[in-house]
Amino acid sequence: xxxxxxxxxxxxxxxxxxRTLLVQYLREACELxxxxxxxxTSSCGACTVLVDGESVKSCTMLAAQADGRSVTTxxxxxxxxxLHAVQQAFREHHGLQCGFCTAGMVMAAVSLLxxxxxxxxxxxxxxxxxxxxxxxxxxxxxxAVLAAAGSK
Amino acid sequence: MIPAPFDxxxxxxxxxxxxxxxxxxxxxxxIAGGMSLLPLMKLRLATPTVLxxxxxxxxLSYVRDAGDHIAIGALTRHRDLETxxxxxxxxxxxxxxxxxxxxxxxxxxxxxxxSVAHGDPASDLPAVLLALDATFVVQGPSGxxxxxxxxxxxxxxxxxxxxxxxxTEVRVPKTGPDAWAYQKFNRRAQDWAIVGALAVQVAxxxxxxxVNMGTTPLRASGVETALAEGAAPKAAAAHAAEGTEAPxxxxxxxxxxxxxxxxxxxxxIEGAHV
Numbered sequence: 001x002x003x004x005x006x007x008x009x010x011x012x013x014x015x016x017x018x019r020t021l022l023v024q025y026l027r028e029a030c031e032l033x034x035x036x037x038x039x040x041t042s043s044c045g046a047c048t049v050l051v052d053g054e055s056v057k058s059c060t061m062l063a064a065q066a067d068g069r070s071v072t073t074x075x076x077x078x079x080x081x082x083l084h085a086v087q088q089a090f091r092e093h094h095g096l097q098c099g100f101c102t103a104g105m106v107m108a109a110v111s112l113l114x115x116x117x118x119x120x121x122x123x124x125x126x127x128x129x130x131x132x133x134x135x136x137x138x139x140x141x142x143x144a145v146l147a148a149a150g151s152k
Numbered sequence: 153m154i155p156a157p158f159d160x161x162x163x164x165x166x167x168x169x170x171x172x173x174x175x176x177x178x179x180x181x182x183i184a185g186g187m188s189l190l191p192l193m194k195l196r197l198a199t200p201t202v203l204x205x206x207x208x209x210x211x212l213s214y215v216r217d218a219g220d221h222i223a224i225g226a227l228t229r230h231r232d233l234e235t236x237x238x239x240x241x242x243x244x245x246x247x248x249x250x251x252x253x254x255x256x257x258x259x260x261x262x263x264x265x266x267s268v269a270h271g272d273p274a275s276d277l278p279a280v281l282l283a284l285d286a287t288f289v290v291q292g293p294s295g296x297x298x299x300x301x302x303x304x305x306x307x308x309x310x311x312x313x314x315x316x317x318x319x320t321e322v323r324v325p326k327t328g329p330d331a332w333a334y335q336k337f338n339r340r341a342q343d344w345a346i347v348g349a350l351a352v353q354v355a356x357x358x359x360x361x362x363v364n365m366g367t368t369p370l371r372a373s374g375v376e377t378a379l380a381e382g383a384a385p386k387a388a389a390a391h392a393a394e395g396t397e398a399p400x401x402x403x404x405x406x407x408x409x410x411x412x413x414x415x416x417x418x419x420x421i422e423g424a425h426v
Contacts, residue, residue: 017157018157018158019154019155024154042187043340043342056260056261057257060186060190060261061186061261062160062183065205067162129256130256130257
């Protein structure tokens with residue numbers, strides 16, 4: 001089937017199998033490999049992207065369901081060489097160790113701050129419940145998200 | 153993990169969904185947000201040959217004051233429930249428990265109708281609707297019919313929906329903002345309930361429902377009767393596991409689930425009476 005998706009502001013048109021997952025579509029058809037496949041069971045959140053501005057787990061969405069929608073991946077978060085405020089805060093607060101969860105963490109945090117611009121620490125922790133970090137780096141991730149909220 | 157191949161039909165209306173289901177029979181499945189169905193399809197536990205996408209039926213996404221009840225479109229997402237001011241004032245229990253489903257990403261996609269039609273006894277919202285004696289409006293080839301929640305959940309992932317019917321609306325009574333409590337026991341914040349217990353006051357009586365204590369969501373009728381006869385929360389909660397068939401799995405044995413049900417029901421009753 002033919003689908004058209006606006007990915008990071010660019011119009012993408014592809015012929016895909018109906019069973020193509022959004023994450024597969026982004027990584028293989030659009031060649032955007034910043035979005036990771038972690039658990040592949042909608043638990044870990046590594047595959048989190050924004051669809052029409054809201055965080056979703058792209059391993060548990062069909063590319064066909066994104067037809068006509070706007071998708072933002074980690075590659076599209078900052079328009080130029082400057083980092084997005086959340087990316088910058090992750091860097092400054094050492095909000096990552098191995099980095100595998102980071103793209104998903106950042107996208108989930110961007111969506112969270114869009115919904116709750118000035119969250120409490122508890123709201124950040126709850127808001128990121130769908131993202132797992134196996135390096136146990138939550139403390140600095142939470143610090144980073146709070147710092148990003150304060151920097152806006 | 154990739155689902156088995158299927159044909160994809162995007163429906164533009166409820167009529168189109170029903171027509172597609174009628175054409176393809178029980179080989180077809182309706183998908184809304186896909187938060188329950190897609191994981192099963194990826195594991196090949198569900199292998200529909202036709203997927204009918206109802207996800208674009210925006211006219212079935214609403215929360216409306218319908219006078220003596222609140223009417224909610226089946227395509228209303230959990231996110232829309234947890235942020236609905238109307239629902240918060242008129243039926244706070246449904247809004248509050250919607251915020252406990254999965255995580256933000258799941259709530260951005262998952263729908264009330266999808267959760268109900270999937271019929272998973274470990275889901276949070278079906279138990280709420282059972283406790284509220286909600287009414288489900290379903291559309292089929294010969295028109296619409298209404299089903300009581302008590303008659304809807306028939307078994308594990310089995311409901312009273314015919315293969316060619318679509319759930320279109322859920323109706324709940326106005327219970328006010330407060331007087332409810334939900335106790336969800338799980339190991340990780342985003343997980344399904346190992347056991348969940350809900351208590352909510354409706355028209356002066358306390359209703360109690362259980363999550364993941366059998367093949368369907370259950371009413372703890374022994375607890376409700378004891379409360380109606382004036383029993384204290386702890387004494388009433390002692391009846392919580394009566395008539396249940398708690399599953400045993402990696403997370404918990406049946407006996408442990410029965411223990412959890414008694415503990416969580418007591419906490420829920422106490423929370424609903426504040």
